[in-house]
Amino acid sequence: MNKRISSNATLQALKPRDKEYLIPDKIIEGLNIRVRPTGTMTWTFRFQIGKKHEKISMGRYVKAKPEIGMTLDQARKEAGRYRNWLENNKNPKAELARERRELDEAKTFDDAFISFDEKRLSKQLRGEQSRTIYLRDIKPYIGSIKLADLGIVDLNRVFDAKVDKDGYRMAGAIGACHKIINQVINHALALNMLVTHPAPQLKAKDVGGGSKVTKRNLSFAEIKALLSSLSEWRTDRANIRLIRFLLGCGQRISAVLEMRWSELDIEDGVWTLPASSEDRHTKSIDSRKVPLSHYLIELLQEQRESVPKKWQLVWPQLTLDKIQEASAVRSLIKRNLPSGVEHFSPHDLRRTFISRCSEMGLDIIAIEKTVGHQLPGMLRVYNHHDYLNEQLTVLQAWGDKLQELTITNVVPLVTKQSALG
Template sequence: MTKRISSDATLKALKPRDKEYLIPDKKIEGLNIRVRPTGTMTWTFRFQMGRKHEKISMGRYLQSNSKAGMTLDQARKEAGRYRSWLENNKNPKVELARERREQEEAKTFNDAFVSFDEKRLSKQLRGEQSRIIYNRDIKPHIGGIKLADLSIYDLNKVFDAKVDKDGKRMAGAIGVCHKIINQVINHALALNMLDTHPAPQLKAKDVGGGSKVTKRNLSFAELKILLTSLNEWRTDPANIRLIRFLLGCGQRISAVLEMRWSELDFDEGIWLLPASSEDRHTKSQESRKVPLSDYLLELLTEQRKSVPSKWSLVWPQLMDDKVQEPAAVRALIKRNLPADFERFSPHDLRRTFISRCSEIGLDIVAIEKTVGHQLPGMLRVYNHHDYLEEQLSVLQAWGNKLQSLTVENVIPLSRSLPF
C-alpha cells in the first residue's frame, strides 16, 4: 500500500532518495509533498481538467522548522480551496491568476509608495525629505486610492491644496509633489502594479509648479543694514551667529546646519567638510577642506561656549542636539527683516558671498573652490591644486570686509576731501 501523509510526524520521517519522489496526502486528494534528492520538500497540487493534467507548486515544507515554511495544516487548507474550485468545474490555476490580478488591482497609491520607499527612496541621500513631504502633502489626498482608479482629478487634489494664505499657488511645493508622484507612478509601472500612467503628459508647470532660478544677492549697502541690525533680532544669539557664519563662509545651508564639532580643527583653522552621505548633505562626492578665517573662527569659538560639550552639532536646535531645518532659518529671516528690506533666503547669502567677493576683485577660481564648485572645462580634468592658501586669502579678505560693515559709524573717505 502506498504510504500517505497522515501527520507532521510522517513528513519529518521522510528521507531524500537518489530520485525525486511524491507522497500523497491522506485527507486532501491531489495534495502531495515532493521530496528532491537534495532534501528540499515542496507542496504540490495535481489535478486533471478534461484530458489535461496540471500541477500547482504551493510552497516549501521545512523539516528543521515546519512553522517557518508551509505547514501541513496550511497546505491542506489551500488545497481544499483548489478542490472546491474543481468541484464547481473551475480551473484552480485560472482562479489563482484571477485572485492575483484582483489583488494587484486593489493596491493603493500608498502601497506603491511603500514599495518605492523600500527599494529606491531609502537609498537616496535626501530620502527622508521626500518621505516627510509624501506623508504630509500627498498621502492624505491620494494614499488610499487604488492605483487602477487613479486619475488626473485625484492628482489635482494634491496640487490644488498647495496654496499660501492669500490663495496663491506655491510653485516650489507643487513642483516637489509632482516629482514624487511621478517617481512613485513610474516605479509602479516598472513593477506591473499599474498598466498606464493616469496623466503621462502632465508637467509641473501645467499645475502651477516649477521653481524660478532666483538672482537675489545682497548689495554692500544691504549687507551693512543687515549686519548692523542683527543684534536687534528677536532670537537667540546662536541664531545671529549662524546668520553671520552662513554669510562669512559661503557654504550651503545644509552643510552648515549639519556641521559637527568633530569636523573642526581649531589649531589648523580647517573645517573638514565630508562627502555626501545619508546624514551629510554636502552635494560633494569627496570630502574637502575649508579654511577658516579669523572672522569664522571667532564665531565658532563663541558658539562653542553656548553649546553643551556632549552635543555633536555646531548649530543645533536650541533645546536639542538635532539638526535645524532650513525652513526654520528662512522663517527666522522673514520674521526679523524690516518691512522695506527685500526678502532673501539662506541660499541667497551664498550667492551674495560669490558676487561680492568677485566685486572686490578677489580671485574667481579661488572663490569657486571655496564654495565647492567644480572648475569649468579642462581645468577640472588637469588642475588638481587644492587652492587652500588662496581660499584662506578669499575668506580672510571677506571676513575683514564683513567686520568693517558691522561697525555702524564707519564712513568711507572721499577722494575729493581737502587736506
C-alpha cells in the same frame, strides 16, 4: 518511491541529492515538495485538466525556520483550495489569476505608495521628506481611491488644495506633490498594479506647480551691507554667528544646522561631514572633509564658549540642544533684512559663496569640491583627488574677503584749513 509527507518530521528529514526530486503529500492529492540539489525546498501543486498536465509553484519551505516560509499546514490549506476548484470543474490557475485581478483592482493609491516606500523610497537619501509630504498633502485626498478608479479629477483635488493664505497657488508644494504622485504611479505601472497612467501628459506647470530656478546671490556691496548690519539685528549673538558661518562656509543649511561638535577638529582645522542619513541630511552618499578657514575657526571658538559643554549640536536652539528649523533662520533674515539688500534665503548664501569666489578668480574645481558638488563628466570618474589644500585656499581667501568687508569704512575728518586748501 512510496515515501509521502506525513508530518513536519518527514520534511525535516529530507536531504538534497544529485538531482532534484519530488515527495507527494499524504493528505492532499497533487501537493508535493520539490527538493533541489542546492537544498532549496519548494511546494508545488500538480494537476491535470483534460489531457494537459499543469503545475503551480506555491512557495518555499525553509527547514531552518519553517515559520518564515510556507509551512506544511499552510501548504495543505492552500492546496485544499486548488483541489476544491478541480472538483468543481474549475482550473486552479485560472481561478488564481482571477483572484489576483480582483486584488489588483481593489488596491488603492495608498497600497501603491506603501509598495513604493518599501522598495524604493526607503532606500533614498531623503526619503523621509517625500514620506512626510505624502502623508500630509496627498494621502488625505487620494490615498483611499482605487488605482483603477484614479482620474485627473482626483489628482486635481491634491493640487487645488495647495494654496497660501491669500489664495495663491503654492508652486513649490504643487511641484513636490506632482513628483511624488508620478513616482508612485510609475511604480504601480511597473508592477502591473495599474494598467494605464490616469494623466500621462500632465506636467506640474499645468496645475500651477514647478519651482522657478532662482539666481539670487548677493553682490559684494550687499554682503558688506549685510555684515555691517549684523550688530544691529534683534536676536541672540549665536544667531549672528550662524549667519556669518553660513556665508563663510558655503555649505547647505541642513548640514550646518545639524552639525555636531564631534564632527569638528578645531586644532587641525577640519570639519568631517558624515554621509547622509535619517539624522544627517548632507545630500551625500559618502562622508567628506571640509577644511576650516581662520574666519570659520574664530566663529566656532566663539560659539564653543556660548554653548553648554554637554550639548552635541554646534548651532542648537537657544535654550535646548535641539536642531533649529531652517524656517526659523529664514524668518530671522526676513525680520532683520537691512536696507539696500533685497530679500534672500539661507540657500542664497551658498549661491553667493560660489558666485563671488568665482568672481575672485579662485579655482572653480576647488570651489565645487568645497560645496560638495560632484565634478562633471569624466572628471567624476577619473579624478579622485580630494583637493583639501585647494579647498582651504578658497575658504581662506573667502574668509579674508569677508573680514575685509566687515570693517566699516572710516571717513577721515577734514580740517577747516585743508578744506579751504
